[in-house]
Amino acid sequence: MKNLQIQIEISPELYTKKPDSSGLGREIISKSIELINEMGFEAFTFKKLGIAINSPESSIYRYFNNKQSLLIYLTSWYWTWTEYRLVFATTNVASPEERLNKCIEIITQPVEVDDDISYVNEILLSEIIFSESLKAYHTKNVAEKNKIGSFQAYKNVVQRISDIVMEINPLFEYPHMLISTIIEGAHQQKYFAEHLPALTDKIKDKNAITEFYKEMINQILNIK
Amino acid sequence: MKNLQIQIEISPELYTKKPDSSGLGREIISKSIELINEMGFEAFTFKKLGIAINSPESSIYRYFNNKQSLLIYLTSWYWTWTEYRLVFATTNVASPEERLNKCIEIITQPVEVDDDISYVNEILLSEIIFSESLKAYHTKNVAEKNKIGSFQAYKNVVQRISDIVMEINPLFEYPHMLISTIIEGAHQQKYFAEHLPALTDKIKDKNAITEFYKEMINQILNIK
DNA sequence: CAAATATAATAGTATTACTATCATTTATGC
DNA sequence: GCATAAATGATAGTAATACTATTATATTTG
Known part of the structure; x- marks a missing residue:
């Protein structure tokens, strides 16, 4: 990129x-x-x-x-950019299982290098997404914000990964539930690890959360 | 009760x-x-x-x-009460798998009958927990609030269910991560179903979310 | 029934989340 | 290079929020 x-x-x-x-x-x-x-x-x-x-x-x-609109702008920027990252990471990869694993890595880890594609610091932005993004949609006016497309970029990411899930297991009934559980779960577990460690487990290495969700999705979809 | x-x-x-x-x-x-x-x-x-x-x-x-303190009081009340519900639902049940399933039901479903144990409307309170409780801990002053025990009741619930997980599979490394993922996931999926349905799946019957997480935990712990 | 305690009534303050107005600077088209 | 338009700066003001303070009036309790 x-x-x-x-x-x-x-x-x-x-x-x-x-x-x-x-x-x-x-x-x-x-x-x-x-x-x-x-x-x-x-x-x-x-x-x-x-x-x-x-x-x-x-x-x-x-x-x-207002500042909520600004936060929604930032989250949209992040998810739009993340969709690019997903596409880049998965094009020319034949195996859907491999593509899925790549996607889980991308959505469960904060960004660690600034790709410098713009004036946006992607490392800091991803930190905001992990710790604050739920405040963009957990609000009185979700319906109104949703109507104007405030969460479209996020939905696109969930849809894109759900498509891979369906490719692997066309009979699986809850691909979106699975993917949004993983995205939101990864965000929250990172927050818990930092602030409420009793709600999560000792994180041995920094990839523990990613490994947990990879393992989870592989078990659920019977990928060995 | x-x-x-x-x-x-x-x-x-x-x-x-x-x-x-x-x-x-x-x-x-x-x-x-x-x-x-x-x-x-x-x-x-x-x-x-x-x-x-x-x-x-x-x-x-x-x-x-302030109103955050009031919300923390309400969430503590709910989780303390829910711990009682867990105990009631699992005492005298020999099979840990059965106990775990009962617990998953309790934590993934909003309350439907008011047990009338007090002046608290448990049905409405559980609605608040599902849609607003994350605002109690997703805040600047988590550390300070955590220090005075604001989230102890929630932690106790997570710990109690994690203990059952460990009973079933003593080698499983992430019981707390698993349980808090399910609790928070169930809350969010219900919110998504109501406000951002593209982030979840068609809910056939009202137990779909519970069934999803039951299935998930059973797969992860190899319970058939 | 006196003393203590709780509540009501009222007022006031700092901050937030804006909106409005007009002067000044900067960009753009010719 | 200059006129015009557009963007920004400087400043002021408002309604609501999230409190704190004070004193009067109830209510409880020993």
Whole structure:
């Protein structure tokens, strides 16, 4: 993926002014990723972001209506990019089992190298996805946000992996349930490991969570 | 459990004044359960609760510092009560496999009959747990809240079921990961079914989620 | 029935999450 | 290179939230 300079396209419904159309817009995105990481999504405000980028709050509001919209933009960016990663990792791989395993790796691990495809720090962004993304859809106005396509990129990822599951076992009845359980589970287990270790197990090596879910899906689909 | 009149004891760290020590306290609990259900946790405020029970905001603050503390109280109540339910459902059942299956049913399904053990509406409370409980621990101050035992009741439930898993398969390395994945997964799948159906599958009957996770755990632990 | 305790009534503050206005800077088309 | 449009900056203001404080009035309890 390195040096490919792909463009992540985000649906215009998800912003009021396109962030990558201006320097300010790009600063809003990249600084917000830093700040949300540092202080968590709740403590993050447009006022603080404004101070950090030396621009008034009101300028930020021209790009996003509120911080939830910004979070949805970030998650959409991440999932759209992750769909590219899935495609890259699985093209020309004949075995669906092998493709599935590759996908599980990608969705259960935070990003470790910045591919530098843009002004977005993918390492920090993936941290946000793991620890904060559920706040994008666990909200009063899910229905309304869903209607404008806020979660389409996430759905596409789930659908794409579910398709591989169906290729392996066409009779399996709950591919989406399985994949979304794994994605959300991996996010939460990482959070538990950091903050509530009694809810998870001693993590021997950093791939323990990935191995757990790989093993799980292989057992469920009878892959040896 | 009906008519047993058990007392759910909540650690004093989790409130500033004991809610079941007064009529007002009990009203705060039972009305907040109703209101959080109706409007969601974000829209819920102590001001609205005060209006609903005809008491000033400031009186509510004598029982709980803020609405997050109240939510933690409610989740602790639920998990303490659920631990009783687990014990009741599994005592005198010799087979650990059978006990495990009973536990999976209890943790993956919302409550359907109000056992009437108190002023708490358990049906509505379980709805809150399924849709809002992650907001109790997905917050800036997890560490601090964890230190005072805010999540002990939840941990006890996970531990108790993990013990059964270990009884069945003493070599299994990730019992807590497995159980917390199932609990959190069941909550989320129900939420997805209601709000983001593309992330889950057509639910044929209302036990589909329970059956999915039962099947999952049985496969993983090689129970036929 | 007195003293202690709990609750009600009311007011006030800092912060958040915006909206509005107008001046100034920057970009763009000719 | 200049006129015009568009974007941004500077500043102010508002309603709601999440509290804290104070004093009066009930209610409980010993």
